[in-house]
Structures are given as C-alpha cells and as structure tokens.
Amino acid sequence: MRAGVVVFPGSNCDRDVAVALSQSTGKKTAMIWHRDTDLPDLDLIVVPGGFSYGDYLRCGAMGAHSPVMQEIKRRAEKGTRVLGICNGFQIITEAGLVPGVLMRNAGLKYVCKDVFLRVEDSQSAFTARYNAGQIVRIPIGHGEGNYFADDETLDRLEGEGLVAFRYATPTGEITLDANPNGSQRNIAGVFNKSRTVLGMMPHPERLSDPKLGGTDGRAMFDALVETLA
Amino acid sequence: MKAKVHITLKNGVLDPQGKAVEHALHGQGFKGVSDVRQGKFIELKLTGSDKAKAKAEVEEMCKKLLANTVIENFSVEVTD
Secondary structure, three states, X not given: OXXXXXXXXXXXXXXXXXXXXXXXXXXXXXXXEOOOOOOXXXXXXXXXXXXXXXXXXXXXXXXXXXXXXXXXXXXXXXXXXXXXXXXXXXXXXXXXXXXXXXXXXXXOOOEEEEEEEEEOOOOOOOOOOOOXXXXXXXXXXXXXXXXXXXXXXXXXXXXXXOEXXXXXXXXXXXXXXXXXXOOHHHEEEEEOXXXXXXXEOOOHHHHOEHHHOEOOOHHHHHHHHHHHO | OEEEEEEEEOOOXXXXXXXXXXXXXXXXXXOOOOOOOOOEEEEEEOOOOOHHHHHHHHHHHHHHHHOOOOOEEEEXXXXX
C-alpha cells in the first residue's frame, strides 16, 4: 500500500501518522505539501490532525479549500481511500467528503484523554481488523469535536451503517457520561456512502505502538495494508 | 461598495459559547438577559456598482466559504 499524508501550515500530527503508517506498510510515507496538486499514485491519503491555517474562520474551513484538497476530492471520487483524523475530520466535513460538522465541545474545554470507542461497522478497509461491537481505546485531543448533523442525516447514516465509531463506556454502553464533547448520538467517526472515506476525531496513530501504551490504533493501519496491498 | 455579512447559528443548533456568555452576564448582575447567541460579522469591499449582482456574489461566497450552511444562516447587506 502506498500512503501519503497531507501537510498544512499548522498540521502537527502529520509525522506521528506517517510513522504509524510506515510501521504497517514497511514503506516510506509520502508527505504532501498543501500547495501540491500533482500527487504521486496513492492508495491512501491521510488528512492529519493539528490546527491547519490556525483554525481561521471555522476549524477546517480554509484547509477544505486549499489546492491539495481539490485533487484529494477528485481522487476520493475515483475510490482512493481518504482518512481524516481530528482536524483532518473537520477539513473533510468542510470539503463535503463526509456529512456533518464539528462544533465547539459542549463543555467548551479542550479535552485530551484516552476514550473508549465502540466499533459500529467493520465492513470497510479501515475497520476490517475490528469486529462490530468491539471496544477499543484511542486517544482524543480536541476543542471542537462535537459532531452535529440534522436528524434526517443522522437517521440516514445509522440506517446505512455509516457510523464507524461511537464514544462508549469500557463495557460498550453508549451513555451521556461516555460522550466527551456533546456529539450527536455519541458519534466519533463516520464514513462516506461507499465507506472509502472515514472521518474520526480520535487519533489511532497515538496508540499504535506498545511503547505508546497500546496498539488498538495499529489495527486500522494494518487493516488498510491488508485490504489495499 | 461594501458588503456586510452576518452569520448566525441556525435555530435548534446548540450554542455553548452563547450559553457561557449568558451565564457570565448573569454573574455580572445583568439579570434580564436570555437566549444569548453568538455569531460572526464580516465586512467586504467590492468593485463594481451593481448592487444586486454584488449581493448575489457575496451570497455565493457565503455558501462556498464564509458560512457552513449545515449549522449557520447568513444575511448580506450591500451599501455604497
């Protein structure tokens, strides 16, 4: 699998995710500057976390209109897998690759901690190594991760099995207390219609090596390699 | 010409910042305040003299970039 990571001014998780990807692919990860429009052949493009363009206007809004995103939208339409993590999730919602929007956390505070997620769907290249219903531990670190979409959109996402992850208790219950940011229906990650694009607030790259304290995130990168190799 | 753009959260979308501001105002002794909603105000300078055309163009800017219509409404006013 050939993987690339987009680098915006203000990205700060680009190197972490590149290291996690290389660990699974055994290859160098391509780093793509936000002004580049001539991208190499890639099977997976990651839009990483950080504070692209200083979160000006709305978090993710400027990144969504950058030159590289126009090309990523074209690639995504052709089926290239796209993974947006944290600020990357904000960017791909603003770009219209996945539905919804990430608003200010309901508690107004930046939240940085490990959370438990219930895997809602394992029928994708991203989640194939997980089982539906499995509980995984993945860290979050964000001030604007409060997932919002209108009820009609949420019903459609649930009906079509396009909710990837929900914030849960360690035993897998979906409760208000397990929701760190006020997200509608505890949603932590969503797919596009064809499950080729995934946006999620939690950071799988931050728990993808035993030295980091866990490997629940690594399964996502391994699954992608297995599916796209 | 100048355009003034007001961007506000749609009804039904929770506004935790507005709520926090409301609580702070109550704490300052302003008891008669409720339903505080926070938004954005953007001012633009435009070339040309056709106001209707300018308004349509700024509305297009709002849909494409300035507002996120999933959660926000916008209104545009064009003046000389």
